[in-house]
Amino acid sequence: MAGGGNAIRGSRVGAGPMGEAERGEAAPRQRVVYFCAHEHESVITFAVEATIPESWDCPRCGLPASLDAENPPPPPKIEPYKTHLAYVKERRSDAEAKEILDEALQTLRAKRKSGEIIF
């Protein structure tokens, strides 16, 4: 017959011993890993109640990153400005378009090598 009070305490579900126990601590977090086309693994921390987005901009290179390591989103086309020449090139062939993209990627890599972080 040790008082009913003790028996009830801790056996209740729902009305919150779980939640209340964490009072005073940092809000619970969840860590999510995103993968970009550059094979960066970015750990993003969300509050547990947050909805996890399917994609996130890679904090290291700015490309879109997804939750699927095997299948990161492709880098978007980089088109700073469209000059007349760019228009002409664009209309010529995919091969040339790829060349333009490669150039842009090389610039990006060179910048990263120099330690510049692009957000």
Ligand SMILES: [Zn+2]
């Ligand atoms: Zn990245």
